[in-house]
Amino acid sequence: MNNREQQRKFSERTTISNSTFDVMNTTQSRYSNGQGENALPVDKEQLRTSNYYVSTGLIYFTGVIVAIILFIFVVPLCEFIVTPAFYNGPEFLLCAILFCVVMGYVWIYIGAKVLKKGRR
Numbered sequence: 001m002n003n004r005e006q007q008r009k010f011s012e013r014t015t016i017s018n019s020t021f022d023v024m025n026t027t028q029s030r031y032s033n034g035q036g037e038n039a040l041p042v043d044k045e046q047l048r049t050s051n052y053y054v055s056t057g058l059i060y061f062t063g064v065i066v067a068i069i070l071f072i073f074v075v076p077l078c079e080f081i082v083t084p085a086f087y088n089g090p091e092f093l094l095c096a097i098l099f100c101v102v103m104g105y106v107w108i109y110i111g112a113k114v115l116k117k118g119r120r
Contacts, residue, residue, distance in 0.1 A: 052119065059111035067104025071096060 074096050079087055086092050 052115075055115055056112070059108055059115060063104045063108035063111065066107045067100045070103055071100040074100060 075093075078092070078096065082092065
């Protein structure tokens with residue numbers, strides 16, 4: 001039985017489609033999908049992705065730090081701006097926390113926009 005007969009018998013018995021068979025028998029099948037395209041990122045893409053996550057993490061971290069520092073400075077400085085009755089009440093604390101959280105979020109939002117613009 002020669003090679004061509006073996007191939008014919010195999011194709012009669014098998015239920016795999018030709019494209020799947022070809023992909024399974026190539027050296028590229030470990031890292032490619034059915035169309036032969038690379039399914040896993042190459043090192044350059046992986047480096048860009050890891051840099052993106054590091055810079056995004058830095059933006060979030062600095063946003064939290066900005067909000068905390070802002071809260072530390074806003075509370076004593078507002079003592080001279082607002083009335084003593086409002087400053088001593090719980091509403092002031094709630095407003096100060098809300099203001100600092102919003103400012104931290106704005107910092108993160110602007111940083112994410114700048115990062116997205118820089119990736120283009």
